[in-house]
Amino acid sequence: xxxxxxxxxxxxxxxxxxxxxxxxxxxxxxxxxxxxxxxxxxxxxxxxxxxxxxxxxxxxxxxxxxxxxxxxxxxxxxxxxxxxxxxxxxxxxxxxxxxxxxxxxxxxxxxxxxxxxxxxxxxxxxxxxxxxxxxxxxxxxxxxxxxxxxxxxxxxxxxxxxxxxxxxxxxxxxxxxxxxxxxxxxxxxxxxxxxxxxxxxxxxxxxxxxxxxxxxxxxxxxxxxxxxxxxxxxxxxxxxxxxxxxxxxxxxxx
Numbered sequence: 001x002x003x004x005x006x007x008x009x010x011x012x013x014x015x016x017x018x019x020x021x022x023x024x025x026x027x028x029x030x031x032x033x034x035x036x037x038x039x040x041x042x043x044x045x046x047x048x049x050x051x052x053x054x055x056x057x058x059x060x061x062x063x064x065x066x067x068x069x070x071x072x073x074x075x076x077x078x079x080x081x082x083x084x085x086x087x088x089x090x091x092x093x094x095x096x097x098x099x100x101x102x103x104x105x106x107x108x109x110x111x112x113x114x115x116x117x118x119x120x121x122x123x124x125x126x127x128x129x130x131x132x133x134x135x136x137x138x139x140x141x142x143x144x145x146x147x148x149x150x151x152x153x154x155x156x157x158x159x160x161x162x163x164x165x166x167x168x169x170x171x172x173x174x175x176x177x178x179x180x181x182x183x184x185x186x187x188x189x190x191x192x193x194x195x196x197x198x199x200x201x202x203x204x205x206x207x208x209x210x211x212x213x214x215x216x217x218x219x220x221x222x223x224x225x226x227x228x229x230x231x232x233x234x235x236x237x238x239x240x241x242x243x244x245x246x247x248x249x250x251x252x253x254x
Contacts, residue, residue, distance in 0.1 A: 005176065008176050010235075019192060022165070057126060067111055195234075197234075208229035
């Protein structure tokens, strides 16, 4: 990068202070946002499973009713044939009725077997629905508590976060866009921290030793110099400049 305004570098120090505080506010919420999202996704999946199980349960119930009707109809026919057998006059009629009775008994047996299997399915789906409803109720109750907890934390930080974001936007507008772009690129790749102060010829971010000549160049504050180890922008403390920053709040107050 070409020569830069020394004041811009110190503005980046202020920018990093704002960004660190914003990260602290995010950390204050902990993993509550993720917990809330996970619970919402879980509840959505449980609702889908519940609807599917309810559908399967209704299908099983309909099947059971149909089987019951079928068995009842077959039983009525069987009873009629069993009554007729006592009034037959020939062996041929007797054999015919006996055959019908045997066929009906076989059909009733098959229907009863299907009925048992269908009842087992109904019991299974009934248990599934009850289990999922319990899980859903517990998850909804847990989500409600987490949402309240998250909202309470958001209420505590919202005003400060809004003000910091406003300050950040105004501050960025006063700094060379190339410098800001460089800062943002490094910050995203270094856990939110783009600047490192030289302390006793050491980078205070990664503790790498900084050569004396590099320290001299950094103290000039007229171009970007990065740590050869961690890649962060190196800066040198400057009490005079810091006092100026405190006295003149970077023209970002409105």
